[in-house]
Amino acid sequence: MAPPGETAATPLSPSFFAREPSRVARELLGQLLVRRLDATTIVARVVETEAYLGAEDRASHAWGGRRTGRNAALYLSPGTAYVYFIYGMHFCLNVVANDDGGGGAVLFRAAEVVAGHEEVRRRRGFADRQPRAGDLLGGPGRLCRGLGVDRDFDGKPFAGGALELVAAPPVPGAAVAAGPRIGIAYAGAAAAWPLRFALRGHSEVSRPRPG
DNA sequence: CGGAAGATCCACT
DNA sequence: GTGGATCTTCCGA
Numbered sequence: 062m063a064p065p066g067e068t069a070a071t072p073l074s075p076s077f078f079a080r081e082p083s084r085v086a087r088e089l090l091g092q093l094l095v096r097r098l099d100a101t102t103i104v105a106r107v108v109e110t111e112a113y114l115g116a117e118d119r120a121s122h123a124w125g126g127r128r129t130g131r132n133a134a135l136y137l138s139p140g141t142a143y144v145y146f147i148y149g150m151h152f153c154l155n156v157v158a159n160d161d162g163g164g165g166a167v168l169f170r171a172a173e174v175v176a177g178h179e180e181v182r183r184r185r186g187f188a189d190r191q192p193r194a195g196d197l198l199g200g201p202g203r204l205c206r207g208l209g210v211d212r213d214f215d216g217k218p219f220a221g222g223a224l225e226l227v228a229a230p231p232v233p234g235a236a237v238a239a240g241p242r243i244g245i246a247y248a249g250a251a252a253a254w255p256l257r258f259a260l261r262g263h264s265e266v267s268r269p270r271p272g
Numbered sequence: 273c274g275g276a277a278g279a280t281c282c283a284c285t
Numbered sequence: 286g287t288g289g290a291t292c293t294t295c296c297g298a
Contacts, residue, residue, distance in 0.1 A: 111279070120279070131294060148280050149291030155279090168279060202280050244279050 070095070073219075073226045078139035078158045082165035085158035086112035087239075087258050091232040094172055095225040096208045103177030103208055105198055106229065109170040109259040109266045111242045113155070115163035120248035123164025134216040135164040142224065144205070144215040151202030154210050156219055156226065170243070170257070171265045172198040174207075181207045194264035236261050238272020 073092060078085055089110050096103040113121040115135075122132040122145070134143040135157060143155040143166050159165030174181050174197055182188055185197050185207045198204045205211065210224065219226045239255040246252055259266040 113279075122279085127295095129295070145279085146293060147278055149278090149293070151280050153279060170279085200280070206281095242279070247277090248279095 071228045072221070073140075073228055075138065075140045078156060079160050080158070081160060082112040082114055082158045082167055083256055085156075086110040086167040086256065087237060088231065089156075089167060089169075089226075090237060090258055090260055091229055093175065093227040093229050094169065094208065095227050096177075096210070097223050097225075098180065098209065101177050101180045103180055104175040104227075105172035105181075105204075105208065106175050107169060107172050108263045109172075109199075109257070111168040111170055111258070112158070112256040113166050113168065114251075114256070115159060115161075115165040117163075118165075118248075118254075119251045120242060120245035121164060121166075123166075126164070132164070135166055136162065137216060138218075140219055142214045142217050142219055144210060144212050146212060147202075152205035152211050153201040154205050154208075154214070168201060169204055170201050171195070171259070171263075171267055172204055172208075173263070173265050174198060184209060195267065197265070199265045200267045232260060238262075238270070240269075240271025243267070 089107050092107050094105045115123045116126045123135045139157050141157040154169045155166040158167045198207045238259050238261040240257050241253050242257045257271050259271050261272050
């Protein structure tokens, strides 16, 4: 048991991630991203995710079983971080999630700051002005910037280190909205698959809001 | 070896 | 709503 006044910090177990990516994406809503820095710890509650299925999913970096230097982490064990650089200026954070070794993963699209608010504001350039809804961690690039996540985390496990996923109470099914994923119009039929999950109506969820 | 496009964000009109 | 930033990655030739 945790001492009074503290939150029990139980990391999500490897078996949590060793399931279908869509299920993991859905159940990661409400869980906590914990980023330990030298002087501060940032805690952020996950409010939006997307599942990428792997070989059979044209939107996935593992489509057709592709293996490249960039996506090597997708083939490591479930629970490993996959971080890649995109559009010349942004990072995107994923966790490997699959039960078949096929490169499935979950992208973290948005989160809500629970602790370390000052640190996140500073990293996002809002030290001296008020952020509007969604400005801090609403979007995969913003989330990485605000949490200080970069390619150093690529291929590292979400466990016992500077970046962790910690269990929190599950969110009720009625609070979850599902819809098509963002920015993958090129992906043919897969573009319409409802693999984006978000807390219904949450202010940090990026647009367009699903459901 | 070159070119095109990208799981995005921000400022500006 | 539109376009520019900025650069890595990947595929085709």
